[in-house]
Amino acid sequence: MELKEINEKEVLTKLLNFTKTKGKSVIAELLLNKFGSLKQVVDAPKDDLYPIISEREVSLISFVKEFTAIYNHLKIKETEKIDCPQAVVDYLKAEMNGLKVEKIYAILLNSRNRLIKVFEVDEGTESRSAVYPRKIARLCLQHYAVSVILVHNHPGGSVKPSQNDILATEALTKALKTIESYLLDHIIIADNDYYSFKDSGLL
Known part of the structure; x- marks a missing residue:
C-alpha cells in the first residue's frame, strides 16, 4: 500500500x-x-x-x-547487514520517539556489519561526552565488535549536530582506533528526521 x-x-x-x-x-x-x-x-x-x-x-x-x-528489533537481527542510516533509524526510532532527554546507544557490529548487540551507554550527552567513548571501547573488546554505530536523539527536534556532538564523534573515533575498531556512523534522530555523519562526509 x-x-x-x-x-x-x-x-x-x-x-x-x-x-x-x-x-x-x-x-x-x-x-x-x-x-x-x-x-x-x-x-x-x-x-x-x-x-x-x-x-x-x-x-x-x-x-x-x-x-x-x-x-523492528527482530527484523534488523535478520538483516544481512546494517550499513545504512535508515535501517538504524527503523531499528531505534520507536524506542527513542517521545524521549524528553538525550540518550546514547551503541550498536556493535561484526566484520560483516551484522548486529552483535545494542547498548544504551549514556544519558545526557552535554555533561558526560568524555565518558562514553571509553565505555564503548570496552564494550567492543568484551563483545569482539569490529565497528560501532553511535546513535542519539535530539529531544528539541533539530537533527543538526552540536559542537559537542562533533567533538564526541572525534573522541570516539580516536578511542576505537586504539583497539583496532572503527566508528561506522554517528546518527542523530529527531522526530521523523535523522542526520548521518557518514552521509554528510564527517566520517
Whole structure:
C-alpha cells in the first residue's frame, strides 16, 4: 500500500475496535484532531490520552508501540547487514520517539556489519561526552565488535549536530582506533528526521 492511500482515521478506528468502547470513529477523529497524526497519537504521553480514551485503550496503544519496537528489533537481527542510516533509524526510532532527554546507544557490529548487540551507554550527552567513548571501547573488546554505530536523539527536534556532538564523534573515533575498531556512523534522530555523519562526509 502506498503511503498516500493510508487512511489514518480508518486505521485508528480499527485499532480501537479491539476495545468495547462505543463511538470509536468519533474517538479516532478526536485523537487525530488533537495530536495531528496517527504517529503522534501513538507517541503521545499516557496522561495526554486519558481525557479522551480509557485506560484499556491507552494500554492497547502502548502495546502497539511496544510491539512495533520489538518487531523492528527482530527484523534488523535478520538483516544481512546494517550499513545504512535508515535501517538504524527503523531499528531505534520507536524506542527513542517521545524521549524528553538525550540518550546514547551503541550498536556493535561484526566484520560483516551484522548486529552483535545494542547498548544504551549514556544519558545526557552535554555533561558526560568524555565518558562514553571509553565505555564503548570496552564494550567492543568484551563483545569482539569490529565497528560501532553511535546513535542519539535530539529531544528539541533539530537533527543538526552540536559542537559537542562533533567533538564526541572525534573522541570516539580516536578511542576505537586504539583497539583496532572503527566508528561506522554517528546518527542523530529527531522526530521523523535523522542526520548521518557518514552521509554528510564527517566520517
